[in-house]
Amino acid sequence: MKLLRYGPKGQEKPGLVDADGVMRDLSSVVDDIAGDVLGDASLARLRGIDASTLPRLPDGARIGACVGRVGKMVCIGLNYADHAAESNLPIPTEPVVFNKWTSAIVGANDDVEIPRGSTKTDWEVELGVVIGKACKNVEAADALDYVAGYCVVNDVSEREWQIERGGQWDKGKGFDTFGPIGPWLVTRDEVPDPQQLGLWLEVDGHRYQNGNTRTMIFNVAEVVAYLSRCMSLQPGDVISTGTPPGVGLGIKPTPVYLKAGQTMRLGIDGLGEQRQRTVQAE
Structure with missing residues (x-):
């Protein structure tokens, strides 16, 4: 099942994609794709709906972030060995954890702002994991049971603020618009x-x-289990699991960074595609 949120920023409504690829409105059934709606029982109820009876989305409707009321967005750094190598950093022995502020979250096709004065804004396609039920201190063998589904994430990063401005990654990762998620939340039953x-x-x-996600250093189950030891995870929390090689920072001999007026396009098998235009922040 592919769930989505649509409409103006801050006024998104829930929806789904039916078997024919038609986007449908779910607001008569649930109030949002958030919280308890992400639990197993609720998702099972949504799967039982005859989607053809739901209204089609209006033509040209904006697709928002695929999850609402996100409590926290936790990210894993250097989770692909070849990306660690291109960043000239050692392969981690434990997951590298940082945060994106929830104010960074935007829709999959919203504009991405280049911060004032930035010359080192970079891209990172990542697999996003959405938590479906609360968990704490879970084992890796059970961790995927707590996942509602998966989505595409662009972990946009400002490298100067990340690396050169005091060593705290959160600063370079959390600018407004630096967290496009979606377009869909694809439930875990469709991602075996x-x-x-x-x-x-x-x-x-x-x-x-x-x-390919098969080259992750720490797989999804290991990441969820590890984070659940550091913090409790709640429904709607989003985990971004790291990026493969090919980021602008790693291009040799001269890194390549984003500038206003460019277009990023990214995707993950079965999870859809994103397309963002870069604009200069005011």
């Missing part, structure tokens, strides 16, 4: 193995990233 997903990213038609 999250470690067999191709993911890719292009800028202005040039493919920079082309990887």
Whole structure:
């Protein structure tokens, strides 16, 4: 099942994609794709709906972030060995954890703002994991039972603020618009193995990233279990699980960074595609 949220920013309504690829309105059934709606029982109820009876979305409707009321967005750094190598950093022995502020979250096709004075804004296609029920201190063997589904994430990053401005990654990762998620939340029953997903990213038609989740250092179950030891996880929390090689920072001999007026296009097998235009922040 593919769930979505649509409408103006801050006024999104719930929806789904039916078997024919038609986007339908779910607001007569649930108030949002958030909280308890992400639990197993609620998702099972939604699967039982005859989607053809639901209204079609209006033509041209904006697709918002696929999850509402996100409590926290937790990210894993350097989770692909070849990305760690291109960043000139050692392969982690434990997951590298940082945060994106929830104010960074936007829709899959919303504009991405280049911060004032930035010359090192970068891209990172990542697999997003959405928590469906609360968990704490879970074992890796059970961790995927707590996942509602998966989505595409662009972990946009400002490298100067991330690396050169005092060493706290959160600063370079959390600018407004730096967390596009969606377009869909694809429920876990449609993703039998999250470690067999191709993911890719292009800028202005040039493919920079082309990887697969099978090369993660710490797989999804291990990441969820590890984080549940550091913090409790609640329904609607989003985990971004790291990026494969091909980021602008790693291009040799000269890194390549984003500037206003470019187009990023990215996607993951079965989870849909994103397309963002870069604009200069005011």
